[in-house]
Amino acid sequence: MSRTSRFWWKVLGTLCAIAGIHLLTKMFDILPALPPERRVESLLWESGLIGICFISAILCFFPRSHWISLRILGGYGIAACIFNIVEGFRTHDYSKLGITLFFWLPGSIYLIWSGKMTNSKSDR
Numbered sequence: 001m002s003r004t005s006r007f008w009w010k011v012l013g014t015l016c017a018i019a020g021i022h023l024l025t026k027m028f029d030i031l032p033a034l035p036p037e038r039r040v041e042s043l044l045w046e047s048g049l050i051g052i053c054f055i056s057a058i059l060c061f062f063p064r065s066h067w068i069s070l071r072i073l074g075g076y077g078i079a080a081c082i083f084n085i086v087e088g089f090r091t092h093d094y095s096k097l098g099i100t101l102f103f104w105l106p107g108s109i110y111l112i113w114s115g116k117m118t119n120s121k122s123d124r
Contacts, residue, residue, distance in 0.1 A: 031043065031046075070111045075112060
């Protein structure tokens with residue numbers, strides 16, 4: 001693995017950790033504003049997202065686990081694409097449908113399928 005590749009993995013890990021911290025701070029702001037019947041559901045979803053962010057961050061710092069990190073990010077990407085598609089049909093806003101279906105969804109499927117970013121043999 002080249003120095004440049006290691007650098008970008010560290011950047012990705014740091015950004016995942018920052019995203020987890022950001023979600024954690026926002027959770028405490030949003031949770032009290034929700035109706036009581038939605039608080040538990042929201043708490044569970046937010047905790048899951050925060051957990052995914054921190055697991056991804058940790059895995060990004062260990063080269064042997066990069067294929068796991070990429071598959072987690074691919075799964076998260078597919079979930080986000082499905083949410084975006086469903087929300088687009090629900091609100092009748094189809095402006096993001098093309099980029100979701102032809103860019104983000106295939107990229108996320110590729111990450112889950114291959115577990116690597118390129119076709120080179122030195123990725124693992």
